[in-house]
Amino acid sequence: MNTDFEPVIGLEVHVQLNTKTKIFCGCSTKFGLLPNTSICPVCLGYPGVLPVMNEEVVRSAVKVCLMMDFMINTYSRMDRKNYFYPDLPKGYQISQFDNPIGVKGKLSIDTDEGKKEIGITRIHIEEDAGKLIHGDGVSYVDFNRTGVPLLEIVSEPDIRSSKEAYLYLKKLKQILEYTKISDCNMEEGSLRCDANVSIRPKGQAQFGTKTEIKNLNSFKFVQKALDYEIERQMNVLKEGGTISQETRLFDSGTGKTKTMRSKEEAHDYHYFPEPDLLPIMVSEGMIKEATFSLPEKPDDKCARFEKQYGLPAYDASVLTADPSTADYYEECAKFCSNYKMISNWMMGEWLRELNERSVSAVDSPVLAKDLAGLLNMIENGKISGKIAKEIFPEMVKTGKTAEQIVQEKGLTVISDTGAIETMIKEVLGKNEKSVQDYKNGKKGVLGFLIGQVMKASKGKADPKKVNELMEKILS
Amino acid sequence: MSDSKQIVNHVEKLALLEISPEEKDRFSEQIGKILKFVEKLNELDTTKIKPTSHILPVQNVTRRDSPVPSISRENVIKLAPEANNEFYIVPPVIQEFQEA
Amino acid sequence: MSLTSKTIQELHSLYRSKKTSVQDVVEASLKRIEETNYHLNSFSHICRESALAEAKKLDAAGMPENASMMWGIPVGVKDNMCIKGLPATCGSKILKNYISPYDGAMGVCLKKAGSVVMGSCHMDEFAMGSSCENNAFVKVKNPYDLERVPGGSSGGSAAAVASSQVIVSLGSDTGGSIRQPASFCGVVGLKPTYGLVSRFGLVAFASSLDQIGPFARCVEDAAFLLQSIAGHDKKDSTSYDYTPPDYSKDLKNDIKGIKIGLPKEYFTDGIPADILTCIDKAKKVFCDLGAELVEISLPHTQYAIATYYILATAEASANLARFDGVRYGYRNKEAATLKELYIRSRSEGFGPEVKRRIITGTFVLSSGYYDAYYLKGQKVRTLVKQDFDQAFRKADVILTPTSPCTAFQFGEKIDDPISMYLSDIFTVSVNLAGLPGISLPCGTDDKKLPVGLQLIGPSLGEARLLNAAYQFEKVCPPLGIELKV
């Protein structure tokens, strides 16, 4: 990173809401339907049709506003954004221009230098466009997605690196997932991002000329595209060139951005108030209702986890990364009081299994209660941690409880004093040198000897007891 | 009048219309007259007046988020000047013209 | 007297006493349309088959006990109304052969009432015009003088009722498009309060101004038709959540003591003497009926037309963007690129007046000009509305001429858009303020052409308006002129 220049980044995120129906008509928003089967005269913009606002869209927007400290505009209004494109049936997009639902929001990210607040200029409601499929000399249009409700969230140019952009997006996604208003699925396009980037000499207040990068459909691509674009702009400036204001497209194949459309071709959207839709006046009552249904904010939850369960900050942040993981943890904690052990297991074995199957916590193959059961068996000395690690994949595979598996396989811990003593004596007999070393003050060999006993018991011996008896015998 | 000709040339592009060269002079002249006529409004001081974008004293008109059966694909796609059984068809969309 | 010249009340009694069948009336209507349409061009599409089938169905089912007054009544609809299976061409090449795949609210209401839709009536392209000369296919003629225009944009609907092709018809009014043709054709035409009648299924010209309303040969018929289409519709966000009163119930009440406002700004030098004479007579009639005439002021009248043209063209420019040749309508088949497809389909599909308004409308919205034109227009709209609020503190109903002229000859104004626009001078303010207005015949000019009287009411004041109109009609002598068809 060149120290003379700093990048200035702003992000525009489009979030698809998970309402049952489209924003202005009763068509389903289900993903993956056959082309042009979730359409009606209204979303296809047939002559004579009129839009009617889906109440759930306003409700969701208000919730998001409250989660990110937006100032909610009491008078908000839909506008027409006019441009021609085959995926836009009416020749205009119904969006919000000068009276968006919320302004001046913010969220904070955890950078290496500590917490940093990123301002959010505005959040507005709009409709999605359809999908174009490019074929042999023609393009095909599928209008299923036309009219799916979106929230557009536009950040302030407060972001200074691709890493910060990544953290911002992660945080944004986390909040949206908590609010449960979107599936936040990037592959299905329910979360989409455009980035504005410019470079300026450090210390200069004025912004440089920016470019806009489109088509960023994963967080990784956002980071990659920004890294490339920052580097590119810096090289241009170093060579004495100037940046031209343009829209660029990220090619995930090459990792490069390329010119898509220059400013000269940019459109004049001639926005004006949508006469077919009446203003949205967000009342105290609507805010109260939304507040009531709001989840605990992720930062609050994280702080609570640290305090309530005595977890390290790191653990708390991992466990509260998404609401279903946090719920899973709390469900476990109802049944098992070794909170740190739950945390260790969830961040270890459990998360690994989930990632392998690429499922989220709600679809965890092991119920929270059952994971707690497994951990309680360790806690009560019925099985060793090592055995537990063997049992867990079995639970995943079969859906059986730890108790069942232990019983079927006879994996219960050996805690019988006599049996353990016999094993210890056998081990000591085979390792006379180590015993001698121990007696000469090399206490470190104790671990080795205990390990040998555990090995001999195939992990079934109760490690606490082995430890106790070993020390007694050796003394 | 050259002013209004410029306007017509510019707006034509925004509105995706084309006025034939023969028509253009007459058209520009008419539009020029219309705009001049409309400038009458400048006689009024409206700095303290609120704009009316909706004449109806009503707000927050919404509908329930419950699905309504869609119209069948055959019934609408048959109205399209060019389509196959599944898709509407347009000439190839080139990148320069893309919007989002 | 032919069946199609009867009033709704008369037909209702004939149906009730089983002296006439719906099939008789529908056949009479079809016969009249088919005999005269060649001269008038009022109908763009005649639904012979479906109308006869509907009549047969109604007759077979019999007249219900609580039948709507509109039961079995042949109705014409303007060509910009979407009724499933019926063409809606909007007088435009771009929608030639377009058939609506869904039922608009007016279609649902007419079916529910048991009315019979006879076909769609010609109009100015996309309702832009005051003469029906801006129609891509034909020229609609005025039934009182075939050399003259029927007015516009709902000229076909007006001519169809005037010539007794149908009993009543529906038009749409954005700046006077019901009232002005009603006055040119000597019939009653009512533009309801914005939001009283659902716009769902009406092809939009200027969404914040458009309203659907009835044409009829008498006030009572207009009240019956209005009754069947008025009321809340969930599919139109700008529809009033309001239950309309029984509009025909209070028609016969006297109007003693009502205050009739005369806006001084409307009675200027611009009105020809023969029209003014008719209006003066009308004033006297109201006095005789016990009404009190009061002078009122609508000071922003002179700005209304300019305001109207800014707002209406702006909205139209967006409303007409959907006609791009992709999903329906005219498409240039040779276009190789997308841009070419759009430009050629639109340029070939739209007529000159429509293009002129799209260009004007796009311009007033474009960046750098928005505040000076569009925003300014919205602010003046506020002033126009305030004028009326003030006026209705002094008056119950406002009386004006409907138009500063009577039916003019073809070609007389077509090349001068401003002069054409100015003929809407008395009607546009009503749309800007969202108020109800009715035009009814009040005599003839020197050329023996009908003159229209306009009454304007406060918001949702249709019942009062109809009452005053009815009382006037009762004592006003017939026009005494003959149809040319």
Ligand SMILES: [Mg+2]
């Ligand atoms: Mg957007």
Ligand SMILES: [Zn+2]
């Ligand atoms: Zn739909």
